[in-house]
Amino acid sequence: MLLNRFKKLPTFLLRPIPLKILQPAINRAVSKVIEKNPQIFDRLATNGNKSILINPTNLPMVFLFKPNHLNPSVYAYRNENGLSYDASISGSVLTLLSMIDGELDGDALFFTRDIVINGDTEAIVALRNAFDDVDGSIANDIAQIFGRIGKKSLYLLRKIKRQEQKYGY
Amino acid sequence: MDTKIKAPELVCPAGTPASLRTAVDAGADAVYCGFRNATNARNFPGLNFTVEEMTTSVDYAHSRDTQVLLAINTFPPAGQIELWKQAINDGANIGVDAFIVADIGVARYISDNFPDIRLHLSVQAGASSPEAIKYYCQEFGVKRVVLPRILTVEEISSIHKQIPCEIEAFIFGNIGMMAEGRCSLTNYAxxxxxxxxxxxxxxxxxxxxxxxxxxxxxxxxxxxxxxxxxxxxxxxxxxxxxxxxxxxxxxxxxAFEEPVSLNLSSLLPELIKAGVTALKIEGRQRSRAYVRDVVSAYRLAVDNITAGKEPDLKNLIALTEGNKETQGAFKSKVWR
Incomplete structure (x- = not known):
């Protein structure tokens, strides 16, 4: 079952990248996104003090997002064991990125159970609305931070998504 | 279809400035939105506009010949109308094209202080009879009524002939056919x-x-x-x-309703013939992806109908609640 979830992804995405290597790039991505879109904090209001687990179900890692305006952070972990958080959102990596980028509607994804949310619903709703007010592509911004491998990964993920939509698998 | 008909106005939702720009770019004739507080009926976390955002958004819309309708459509608690007055004053200063209101005190404040700004009666007012609608027109100068989603097309046509104002009808989105503006279930829970x-x-x-x-x-x-x-x-x-x-x-x-969305795409010609001036898309709480897809689909359909062509109705089922759609009471009073 676990293999089935991962089999459509490019193999280099599934390799266990050492988190010590990954984390600095994540930090740079967070800084860039926040620098370009400071209005996110205004929309989050008090929900910025909450912690949200982002679980891309077809990647071998999870991310803990703390959108505090003084010290926003995203930390990568191999799994959610031992982590405490206020809310979580799960879905395939491209589903989550497409929602953040305004390509897919979050409510529709919830209706079809393509995303699953747990915990503090208000935190998730506020986060979704805050990111939906961002122009441009956050996915592209994040991919650029990771250089060629980031851009190639995003390209392949989008290609897989298009095939899924076209052929229904 | 070979008879050209008058083009109705396409009224579209926006919960954020990005959604407003998306609606304008997708072909909205008017966009409705609200301030970030309890003065509007989509007071959700992370949603809505500050005064500054509303100002730049109205500029964006007006520069593209699109109107902005400001929803101030909740009911102030007794003695606490200052927030509503401030929202109205801000909206007037910004230059919105109309206020959408439900409360008679809010309507009176606007008609007394800003008589030159159009007043639309929100669906939240629950005015569904010619008598009720005429009352709002006579007392407050209401120029348009947003009809509750409890009427058939035939009933809308009949009302149109008896009232002195325009009619706006919902055509897509979330549907709650209980007594709109009077629901207390959330309050109870x-x-x-x-x-x-x-x-x-x-x-x-x-x-x-x-x-x-x-x-x-x-x-x-x-x-x-x-x-x-x-x-x-x-x-x-x-x-x-x-x-x-x-x-x-x-x-x-x-026990009450089912999770299903309204979709009147196939009833558009009848609605227009029944005298509906404006077609409203629900969904200020939805994303700009929803706004883009629904507005562009309906823009094309309305343009085709008014040009005398068969409407090209894009399938919007993926954006409906529970992936189910209905024509609700517009088609028949026995929708359940």
Missing amino acids: TGVSTNMDGVCSPASHIKYEEDENKNLHSKINDFTIDCFSCKENAGYPTICKGRYTSDIHKDPYY
Whole structure:
């Protein structure tokens, strides 16, 4: 079952990248996104003090997002064991990125159970609305931070998504 | 189709400045939106506009010949109208094209202080008879009524002939056919008022729990609203669309309404012929992806109809609640 979830992804995405290597790039991505879109904090209001687990179900890692305006952070972990958080959102990596980028509607994804949310619903709703007010592509911004491998990964993920939509698998 | 008909106005939702720009770019004739407080009926976390955002958004819309309608459509609690007055003053200063209101005190403040700004009667006012609508027109100078979603097309046509104002009708989106503007179910379950605080089923009171079998339980405070099986599409966590058991109904059943969206794409020609001036898309709480897809689909359909062509109606089922759509009372009073 676990293999089935991962089999459509490019193999280099599934390799266990050492988190010590990954984390600095994540930090740079967070800084860039926040620098370009400071209005996110205004929309989050008090929900910025909450912690949200982002679980891309077809990647071998999870991310803990703390959108505090003084010290926003995203930390990568191999799994959610031992982590405490206020809310979580799960879905395939491209589903989550497409929602953040305004390509897919979050409510529709919830209706079809393509995303699953747990915990503090208000935190998730506020986060979704805050990111939906961002122009441009956050996915592209994040991919650029990771250089060629980031851009190639995003390209392949989008290609897989298009095939899924076209052929229904 | 070979007879050209007058083009109706396409009125579209926006919960953020990005959504407003998306609606304008997708072909909206008018966009409706609200301030970030209890003065509007979509007072959701992370949603709506500051005064500064509204100012730049109105500039964006006006520069592209699109109107902005400001929703101030909740009911102020007794003695607490200052927030509503401030919203009206701000909207007037910004230069919005119309106010959408439900409360008669709010309507009176606008008609007394800003008589040159158009006044639209919100669906939240629940005015569904010619007598009620004429009252608002005579007393407050209402120029347009947004009709509750409880009328057939024939009834809309009949009302049109008896009232002195324009008609705006919902054509797509969330549908709650209970007494609009009078629902107290959220208030009962949470203490927060849909009508006065502007939020039905506040997210702060909602919990989703997926069990080990992937069944999704949606709850509002201590009340379980529904349990969706693992392969079943979900709906909004609103009490009126929940499934319940009772002594009489041992199996869960929809006691009020079902999780389903309104889609009147096939009724557009009849609505226009019935005298509807403006076609309204619901969904200020939805994303700009929803706004882009629904507005562009309806823009094309309306343009085709008014040009005397067959409408090209894009399939919007993927954006509907529970992936189900209905024509509701517009087609028949026995929709359930």
